[in-house]
Amino acid sequence: MGLRRSLIAVASVAALCVASGAQAKTFKWAFQGDAQSLDPHTLNETFTLGFLSNVYEGLVRRGPDLQIEPSLAESWELLDPNHWRFTLRKGVKFHNGNDFNADDVVFTFDRIRMDGSDIKTKVAPDTKVVKVDDHTVDFITTKPNPIVYYEWDNVLIMDKEWSEEHNAAAPTDVTKDSENFAAFNANGTGPFTVESRETDVRTVFKPNADWWGEAKHNVTEGIFTPISSDATRVAALLSGEIDMMYPVPVQDIKRIDSNSGTVTLTGPELRTIFLGMDQSRDELLYSSVKGKNPLKDKRVREAFYKAIDIETIRKKIMRNLSTPSAIMVSPFLFSKSSKYERIGYDPEASKALLADAGYPDGFELGMDCPNNRYVNDEAICQAVVAMLAKVGVKVNLLAQPKAQYFKKVLGYDTSFYLLGWTPGSFDSWNVMYNLLSCRDDAVGRAKFNLGGYCNAELDKLTDEVLVETDPATRDSKIEAAYDMLAADIGYIPLHQQGLAWAKKDSVDLVQRADNQFMLHFVNVK
Amino acid sequence: MSITTTARALDLLQRAVNSDIYHSFRSSKMVMVAAVVSAVMIIGATFSPILAPHNTLDLASISLIDSLTPPVWMEDGDSRFLLGTDDQGRDMLSAIMHGARVSLFVGFASVLFAMVLGVSLGLISGYAGGFLDSFIMRAAEIQLSFPAILIALLIDGIFRGALDAKTHDELAVYVMILAIGLSFWVQYARTVRSSTLVEKGKEYVEAARVTGLPPFLIVFRHILPNVTGPLLVIATINLALAIITEATLSFLGVGVPPTEPSLGTLIRIGNDFLFSGEWWITIFPGVALAVLVLAVNLLGDWLRDALNPKLR
Known part of the structure; x- marks a missing residue:
């Protein structure tokens, strides 16, 4: 009796595993290094910012062809040559449940201009950021700037309350050894949350069920591993251990293309x-x-x-x-x-x-x-x-x-x-x-x-x-x-x-010419 | 060195040549081959600045145009580069000779360091006894429970944290010697301690003590010469181990810097080209390392057996 019962238990556990296995779409990818920090204002580096764009969002974002799209801002208009008005998206929540509002935008634009921020240059130091109401923010420049928001896809918005509560109101400085809560924890509005992170070892992403946008991916779990050795990174892809990696060492492009089941994506x-x-x-x-x-x-x-x-x-x-x-x-x-x-x-x-x-x-x-x-x-x-x-x-x-x-x-x-x-x-x-x-x-x-x-x-x-x-x-x-x-x-x-990126044939993704990889466009067959 | 020890050493040498060891050396072809291979490699490495066809350490002499040339017997081979070139255009044969020099230097120096440290601690432990003995031996046992490579990694990590990158690169070879030496001292200490315990009770030590010699002199002048026999065997076997440990650390990227590549560093650099068909960049340093270690190991094994009275 006892044996039979335990057999049934084992069988049902196994069945559960199979069932969830069929639906779970785990996507594993590797880059040659790790993101510098989870603090989005620590380093103005394509990889770190692209990595964090899965979790945090800017007022605007860039699509597959790099065209600017509305993101946390729904629309914007020029009131006079020095005066921009941004209307924020309503009903957006940070991963911890806090509401996204104009205070967070003002806070973020102050934060990126503090000492220690590496993305100071994305907004002029004398630009005034003014909250009009909860969902409207004005940007007043001293000189006309027709491209003021062109780089704001990389100004990732942080939650004011969360940052202050955890003593992370100031960015961590990459040239010093300072570190704070935001360097190891992330609380954005983006399509993915950081489930766990071990610096230089592994970062696990989970989809954000409450995301405001429509998901274009079918990933249920994203696992990122930095692999610095070129040969090891290639071997990991060839053996099927990971689904995608970049950059491909140039000497190995032929090898990956000739291997069945893997392909490289190259371009300028x-x-x-x-x-x-x-x-x-x-x-x-x-x-x-x-x-x-x-x-x-x-x-x-x-x-x-x-x-x-x-x-x-x-x-x-x-x-x-x-x-x-x-x-x-x-x-x-x-x-x-x-x-x-x-x-x-x-x-x-x-x-x-x-x-x-x-x-x-x-x-x-x-x-x-x-x-x-x-x-x-x-x-x-x-x-x-x-x-x-x-x-x-x-x-x-x-x-x-x-x-x-x-x-x-x-x-x-x-x-x-x-x-x-x-x-x-x-x-x-x-x-x-x-x-x-x-x-x-x-x-x-x-x-x-x-x-x-x-x-x-x-x-x-x-x-x-x-x-x-x-x-x-x-x-x-x-x-x-x-x-x-x-x-x-x-x-x-x-x-x-x-x-040069390389992926398994069974994975669909978007390669952007700025070398930013977005988990949001990944579909695993 | 006093006259007695010199005479003793000479006597030992003569006995060695006349006796079983020389005979057993002559009777084993494998050992003779191993000795010849070791000798050739050690000479080639030691005199690499004179013997190597190219000076790979002089950057002005290498040219990127020559890079990735296959070995001379393959298509596109170049007679200037017997074993081909690496991704920067360095001659592989010369790089291996220079690399073996670094590897052997680290190997010999770390064995010497481990020996000096281990023998001193073993002598103190065996002669003093009591608390000091327990303390040293417990520390040795704790260290024995960790693999040597782990200890070496730990010591290297501490130095990496304490020094900035540039200073560390400059001192890398010495850090490596320290790290490997510190991870190998235990065997010497334990061997010497047990021999010291035996010698301590003998009459000549008693006699020296009665004449009022200070313990320091008794230990180093009287006991030390009588416990050195097995050390040579341990040292030879450890030399191979030390070379492998250095290569492992360098392969992992925590050893000597690429500007002064050892065999392990060369294998690591070549590893990136394994998938793309440029196999010679990693295979030749790998073969050189394997042959060197095997030869030294065979010599060590033979020496152990030849010096073992039970096997005579």
């Missing part, structure tokens, strides 16, 4: 990979040159540029999945980009320039590089180091995981570095304001101009481009700015990297 990415050089300090850090900064000398920067053989990097390291670039923005985002050409590879001329600048035997300097952020980032840096060694410049490479890398370089503790940039607004003004204009730490201007490049005329053009409404004039001003940058050799653009 809007990200530009470039080298930055410290042009602000009077004495270069981590260098053998004392008392002066060789990178302030344009000849030295040009020598660096000429020492880099970008075609070989494209062929050997990127295996043709990159487009060498002469400017700091993707050709898809600027109409006149075809007129720019790279300075040719010429090691002899490079040596001559160095000798001319007073460094016939070269010099020594340090370089910072991430090793789990961009496609083959460390290999590119190693190649650059070897190429510079050929013209006599000894580079001491420090390649670190992005958590340590960003902490160091965002504190401007670098003399030579590799970075990638996708303009959040998909417009050149973002590049000019964040990377090319003169750094002003007080207002967060040019926060990501880590080398402190500064050209007063270009700086002026940046402000003009923002308020210019005639497309032709605007483009010619942007062109003038890029001309100045090229003449100054303020940066060394390398290439636009290719986008």
Whole structure:
């Protein structure tokens, strides 16, 4: 009797398991690193922001083709050139049950402008954010800004009450060791909730049953695992352990496509990979040159540029999945980009320039590089180091995981570095304001101009481009700015990297050209 | 070193050459092969700056154009690169020779460190007895219950936390020696302690004590030379273990930095290219590591048997 009863119990448990197994759609995916933090204002990085966009939402969002759509704001209008009115969606709740209202918007826009926030540049410091009523917010700018909300898909709205209650009213600073409740817990309005998270190990997402929108996915559980080793990530996909992963190591695209049941998705990415050089300090850090900064000398920067053989990097390291670039923005985002050409590879001329600048035997300097952020980032840096060694410049490479890398370089503790940039607004003004204009730490201007490049005329053009409404004039001003940058050799653009994701055939998803992966569009067959 | 110990060592050497050990060495082909292989690899590694066809540590000499060249006998092979090149254009043969040098240096240095530490603690423990003995031996037993690799990881982790990344990269080799050395001292300590317990009661120690020699001198001048026999065997076997441990740590990415690659680092770098068909980047360093460890291990095993009176 006892045996029979227990057999029935086992059988019914088994039946339950099978039943739930048929309906449960678990989706597992991997990226090469983990999100920096659950605090959406800690790091302005595509992956971290994309990851958190599953949980948090902005006033606007971007669809599969990157077009702007209403999200937490239902509509917006321009009352006068300096006065925007946003009407908020009603009946939206945060995951903890709190109502979403205008106070949360005002709170968030204050929070992103506090010290420690990494997304200060998404709104001007002198913009007033005013609550009109519970579901209406006004944004009053001091200068007209026709694209004020273009990057607000990445200004993720936090709950005021929840943040204050948990002592997380201020963002955690990525350059310091500060951490707070919001860095380990998430309370957004988005289509998914964070069920559990172990930093650098695993994050589990569950669909938010009370989400205001219509679900376009059929995922019942999403499990994210960071896998930093390229080969391990490929093996995990090939063995069926995960359903999707990115980026695909370029050497393995063929292998994944030839394997039955897995496929790669490739395309051009809007990200530009470039080298930055410290042009602000009077004495270069981590260098053998004392008392002066060789990178302030344009000849030295040009020598660096000429020492880099970008075609070989494209062929050997990127295996043709990159487009060498002469400017700091993707050709898809600027109409006149075809007129720019790279300075040719010429090691002899490079040596001559160095000798001319007073460094016939070269010099020594340090370089910072991430090793789990961009496609083959460390290999590119190693190649650059070897190429510079050929013209006599000894580079001491420090390649670190992005958590340590960003902490160091965002504190401007670098003399030579590799970075990638996708303009959040998909417009050149973002590049000019964040990377090319003169750094002003007080207002967060040019926060990501880590080398402190500064050209007063270009700086002026940046402000003009923002308020210019005639497309032709605007483009010619942007062109003038890029001309100045090229003449100054303020940066060394390398290439636009290719986008490479891989997934199982049985999974449907949307690949966005900004490399943000949205769980919301995943369907598991 | 006093005259007596020198004479004793010479005597030991002579007895060794004349006696069973040399005979057993000559009679086993496998051991002779292992000895030759070890010798070739150790010489190749030690003198790699002179012997290697390319200097892979000099970045100016490598060229990205040469990268991913297959070994010379395959199609597209290049006679300059016998075993092919890696993703940055480094000659694999030279990289392996330089890498083996780092691996062997870490191996020898950490064994030496473990030996000095273990022998000192073993002598103190055995001679002093009492509380000190219990304390050292309990600590040893606790450590024995953890795998050596875990201890090494722990020690490396502490240093990684205490030093910034740049300093750590510079000191990585020494951190590695410390970490591996600290995880291997127990065997030496236990062996020496038991021998010391035996020697302690013998007449010559009694005599030394009666003449009023301080304990420190008794231990190091009289007992130490009489307990060193088994240490050579442990050291040889541990050398292989230390090399493997270093390779494991470097493979996991917590060992020596890629700018100064050891065999483990080379295998890790090559691992990324296994799926894409560039097998030589990881297979050759792997084979080199396996052969080196096997050869050293065979020597160690043979030495253990040859020195074991029961097997004679």
